[in-house]
Every structure is written in structure tokens, then in C-alpha cells.
Amino acid sequence: xxxxxxxxQLGYNATxxxxxxxxxxxxxxxxxxxxxxxxxxxxxxAISHATLPGVCLAFMVLVAxxxxxxxxxxxxxxxxxxxxxxxxxxxxxxxxxxxAEDAAIGAVLxxxxxxxxxxxxxxxxxxxxxxxxxxxxxxxxTAGMLWADALVIAIGGAATLVLVMIIRRPMTMVAFDPEFAxxxxxxxxRIDLAMMGxxxxxxxxxxxxxxxxxxVALLIIPPVTARFWTDRSDxxxxxxxxxxxxxxxxxxxxxxxxxNLPTGPIIVLVSFGFFALSLLLAPVRGVLAAVLRHLRFQRxxxxxxxxxxxxxxxxxxEPLTIRLLRRxxxxxxxxxxxxxxKSRAAKALRDEKRWEIVRADQAHEATAALxxxxxxxxxxxxxxxxxxxxxxxxxxxxxxx
Amino acid sequence: MLELAAVQxxxxxxxxxxxxxxxxxxxxxxxxxxxxVFSVDMTVQPGAMTAxxxxxxxxKSTILxxxxxxxSPLSGQVMVYGQPLDDQRARIAYVPQxxxxxxxxxxxVIDVVLMGLSRQLGLLGRVRARHKARAMDCLNRxxxxxxxxxxxxxxxxxxxxxxxxxxxxxxxxxxxxxxEPFAGVDAATEKAIIAVLKSLKEAGKTVVVVHHxxxxxxxxxxxxxxxxxxxxAEGPVAQAFTVETLQAAYGGRLATAQxxxxxxxxx
Numbered sequence: 001x002x003x004x005x006x007x008x009q010l011g012y013n014a015t016x017x018x019x020x021x022x023x024x025x026x027x028x029x030x031x032x033x034x035x036x037x038x039x040x041x042x043x044x045x046a047i048s049h050a051t052l053p054g055v056c057l058a059f060m061v062l063v064a065x066x067x068x069x070x071x072x073x074x075x076x077x078x079x080x081x082x083x084x085x086x087x088x089x090x091x092x093x094x095x096x097x098x099x100a101e102d103a104a105i106g107a108v109l110x111x112x113x114x115x116x117x118x119x120x121x122x123x124x125x126x127x128x129x130x131x132x133x134x135x136x137x138x139x140x141x142t143a144g145m146l147w148a149d150a151l152v153i154a155i156g157g158a159a160t161l162v163l164v165m166i167i168r169r170p171m172t173m174v175a176f177d178p179e180f181a182x183x184x185x186x187x188x189x190r191i192d193l194a195m196m197g198x199x200x201x202x203x204x205x206x207x208x209x210x211x212x213x214x215x216v217a218l219l220i221i222p223p224v225t226a227r228f229w230t231d232r233s234d235x236x237x238x239x240x241x242x243x244x245x246x247x248x249x250x251x252x253x254x255x256x257x258x259x260n261l262p263t264g265p266i267i268v269l270v271s272f273g274f275f276a277l278s279l280l281l282a283p284v285r286g287v288l289a290a291v292l293r294h295l296r297f298q299r300x301x302x303x304x305x306x307x308x309x310x311x312x313x314x315x316x317x318e319p320l321t322i323r324l325l326r327r328x329x330x331x332x333x334x335x336x337x338x339x340x341x342k343s344r345a346a347k348a349l350r351d352e353k354r355w356e357i358v359r360a361d362q363a364h365e366a367t368a369a370l371x372x373x374x375x376x377x378x379x380x381x382x383x384x385x386x387x388x389x390x391x392x393x394x395x396x397x398x399x400x401x
Numbered sequence: 402m403l404e405l406a407a408v409q410x411x412x413x414x415x416x417x418x419x420x421x422x423x424x425x426x427x428x429x430x431x432x433x434x435x436x437x438v439f440s441v442d443m444t445v446q447p448g449a450m451t452a453x454x455x456x457x458x459x460x461k462s463t464i465l466x467x468x469x470x471x472x473s474p475l476s477g478q479v480m481v482y483g484q485p486l487d488d489q490r491a492r493i494a495y496v497p498q499x500x501x502x503x504x505x506x507x508x509x510v511i512d513v514v515l516m517g518l519s520r521q522l523g524l525l526g527r528v529r530a531r532h533k534a535r536a537m538d539c540l541n542r543x544x545x546x547x548x549x550x551x552x553x554x555x556x557x558x559x560x561x562x563x564x565x566x567x568x569x570x571x572x573x574x575x576x577x578x579x580x581e582p583f584a585g586v587d588a589a590t591e592k593a594i595i596a597v598l599k600s601l602k603e604a605g606k607t608v609v610v611v612h613h614x615x616x617x618x619x620x621x622x623x624x625x626x627x628x629x630x631x632x633x634a635e636g637p638v639a640q641a642f643t644v645e646t647l648q649a650a651y652g653g654r655l656a657t658a659q660x661x662x663x664x665x666x667x668x
Contacts (some may be wrong), residue, residue, distance in 0.1 A: 037506070037507075039503070166524060166525065167524070169519065169522070169524060170519075170524070172508075173516055173519060175506070176502060176503075176506050176508060176513070176516070177497065177501070177502045177516070179466070179471050179495075179497045179501055180495060180497055180516070180568075182469065182470065182471045183469040183470075183471055183490075183493070183495035183497075183578075184490065184495075184519060184520070185470075185487065185490040227507060230507065231507050231508075231509065231552040231554075232507055232508060232509060232512070233506070233507045233508050233512075235507075236507050362589050365544065365589065366547035366548060369548075369555075369557070369560070
């Protein structure tokens, strides 16, 4: 059953949903990355909540003109319009009042969503009968998805993706250093608006599958996940697209396993799964790696300090240091240094002196930046360079009694 | 006769504006109701190194930001090489304050420098070998070549500042505007930066620096511009950087010890 779900053999509707969700996941992940880099992730939450009044008003208009009221393109156009108004309100509040962006987000989000809910209730009392579909926009509903719906999602998602790729460079510049971007003559405000317009497009396209409440997860979780794996913004974009697409695909496939499993929430859960794995397992920024790194670092510090103490004939008190030195074969059980320990200790002391020279010398700056009190100097300098430093230190000297 | 003098006066003023890399007239910028800069004129001398000096909150950075159109002024005019700013942007390079960006941003040193080449790269242009070579060359000039592939978060404050300078060098501009490049950097970085700035000047470029360290003004700069919301003094260091102008700019905020030190330095 699971295999069939993953290979899209569970029927026409399930296949449509899986393809739509994958495309949506990719474009949401990629678009969301720029929002995340610009540190405005929550703006997407306000945008998505601001779609609701538009959906309801569009429905009313469609019905008033004798239409079906469930025409997806009509409803999405309505949602886009009210989301755009919400976006402009938010922008105006942040730029022309003393309200900070978080307050503006809160204000727009709650007012627009509240208004939307009121309109939903009004529609219910209108007695048109077929209003039930509208609640589907809150959390997404894929049960009755049509070929035309999937097409809308596919085209919308692809168009968004192309636009993002075209303006990715200015968006990255504005995200990293808006003042520099402005000084270069980039229209920072218009680029920001374009970015949010793209986020809005993804939101609108995603309403059918994940709904307006959860779309924020598709925009934000993939870039945050991707950030764990790389230090380069272009790769964050790629990995976020990949993670988003995979989550969309897996989530849609899993939700087809049993009747009445909600697609949107399961996509979000799968996406969260990727996030949790990355948080734990990512090689550099992950939690586990950080803990291991810390422990390893602590051990090396203890051994180094122990060796330096041995070299200078000082007594070692710290139990962990003694234990580590014994395990390394540098001291005997009674705390006396072994031959191997003595030679390592002498080397440690000499390295310390070499580092001192390197760190005081501007010519070695890049090397000096690698100093952490532990690094073996031969891992960063050539034998020739070390020999040159040793010449500066001077050879072993006779100790005058 | 009187009329003629007036006409001549106007024409020298026009000449000044035409020849100056950066001429500001009647600039007022206000955040809220309190002006940060009030009715300021400034005429930057071509091929010179100019320091903008003044106490905290005197509007030093604001002048640069207004000159670059980053903040919009309430009134006033900015002319760059005698023309409106937007026609001359390619000729200006800007080094913002280091603290104005998030250094945990996922990007490498070389990518930051490549941002200085954004005009050459355009929207969709690929980063080619010659762009990379140019960026590496700029990093080399600030002594940061070996750091090209490091994540920017791993840099020290001074190294970050030098990366910003390298990004400005990549623009290959004629006018360089730097906002507190020496704030919180190590002595080695300060030396490296001043060497680069002096080489720019030797190449005929114009350099304007927002500066806070009064002790180094006479060593580093040819011209000073003293400001405390209003312009206090402007001119060659020998004439405009005096105990009197400093006291006028700083008021009581300058310790007597500092004044003594400066008057000794000025001889």
C-alpha cells in the first residue's frame, strides 16, 4: 500500500494531488527562502490570513452573477486581491507609523482573518447551499481536486519559480545589506514588494492543497531546514526547494493511504520531520554535532593543558585531565609522566611558543585566525615555515643554574 | 559693478558644484520631528581624503546616507560630479557600518565581494572567471585573499570591515564613501585600510570617511568637515581642524585632556 502510494498508483485524484503538492512544495520552499533570509518570515502569515475575505467576497460576487461560486480561478483572484491589500496595509503601517513590523503583522492578520470569518458566516446564512467548499480554504481540501485545479497550481507554481530565479540576485543583496543595495541604486522597497508579491502568489496557489492557515509552514520550514546543511545562500535556495518538493510529494502520497487523511497537515508534518532530522543530524550546525564538538574540544583542552603542565613541571589537580592523560598513555597511574608523555609535553610547549610568534606576525594573519590553543602547528604551516619560526625562537639554550 | 560681482559669485559656485565629486546644498534630514542634519552645504574636494567629524548623533552618517539616497531628505540637493545622483551612481562606492548587517547570513567572503560587481553581472549573468579574478584581486588588496571561501560569520570585526572595503573596491568607483571604517577594528586592520585609502587617493580617487578618532585626523586626512547637526567648519585640515572649531562642534563634550592632546598634535 505504501509502495503504491509512493509510486502514484492510488488513483487519479491521488496522483493529481501528489503532483500539485510537489510543485507547490518546490516553489514555496524556494520563495520562502528569500523571506527567511530577509528575516520577514512572519509576513507570510499575515499575507495568507489576508486571503480569506477575498475568497468570500469573490464567492459572493460569483453567486450574485449567477455563477457556480466554486470557480477556482475566480476565488483565487479574489484571494490575491485581498492579500495584496493586506500587504499594502502592512507596508504602510511599518513605513509611515511608529508601529514595528511585528505589530503591523498582528494587526493585519487578525483584522483580515476576522473579517473573513464574518463573511463566511454571512455566506452560510445566505443559504446558497454549496458554500461548504469555502471552509476547505482554511486547511486545504484535496478530495474533489480536478485536473483544472492541478493545472492552476502547476502553472502558478512554475511561474513563481521563474520570477524568483530572475530576481534572486537583487533579493539576496537586499536581504544581506539593504543599505548597500540602496546605495547601488536598487529600488529596495520595490524589490521587497516583489518578494512579498511572489510569496502571495505561492500562498494563493497553495490555498487549495494546504489552506491558508498552514501555508506559512511550507514557506518557512524548508529554508530553515536547508540552513542547517549549508553556509551559502544559493544552496539554501536549492536545498529548500528540494526539501519542500519532497515533503509535498511524500505528504500527499501518505495522505492517500487512508480515506479522510488531511493532505495539507500531513505535508506540514513531513516537512517538520525533515526539519527535526536536520536539527539533530546536520554535520556542522546540528545539535548533535555541536554537542560532540563541544565534548571533543573539552577533552583536547584538558589534554593540552595537562601536557603544558607536565612540560613545566606543575602538578595536575583536575581529575578529568589526569584520566585523559592516563588514557592517552602520557602519565602512569601514580601521575608521573611517561617517556612518550614527556616528549609530547615538550612538543606542546614548543608549539605554544611557535603559535605566539605566528599570532604576533601580521604576515601570518590567516593562519593566526585558526588558533584555538589546540591546533597542531604543522597542520597549518609548512615545514619550511616552521623552521623559519624556530630560527626566530632560537635553539635550545643551556639553563644557567 | 555690484551686479557683476554677484554674477561672478554665482559662476564660481557653479564651478565648485560642477567640479566637486559630491556637492550638497541646503540638506536637511529629519527622523521624526528632530532634524539630524540641518541646512548643510558640503563641497568635497576632488582627489582628496576628507574626514567627516562630529560628536555622536551629529548627523555624520546621515550625510552619507542622504548623499546616496538611502534616506530621503526633507530638503536640499545632492550633485555628484555636477549631475544628479541617479546618473552617477556607478561612480560611487559605499562602505556601510559593519554593524548594519547580520554576519550569520549564509554567504562566503567572495560572494560578498561579488556583490560589488552586481552592475557587471546584471540580473541573470553568470559569475565568470574574470569576475572571480577581479574579486580575488580586491580581497588581495585588503589582505584577505586567503579568506575567500570562508563563511563571513567566521571573521573577526576587522576582517569583516576589510571584506566590506574589498566589495567597494570591486565597484571600481571614483568616489568612495566610508561610514566609520575604523570603529572597533584592530590596529592591523586600521593600517591595512588606511594604506588602501591612500592608494586610492594616489590613483586620483576621492575618499570621504565618517571618522570618530580625533587623534588620527591630521595623519590620515587632507580635508575635514565638522558637523554638529549644522556645519561647523569645512576646509583643509590645517585651517578647519583647530581647537576652536572642535570646541564649536563638540561643545563641552570634549575633555580638556583631549583638546590639549590635539593642540599639541597641531603644533
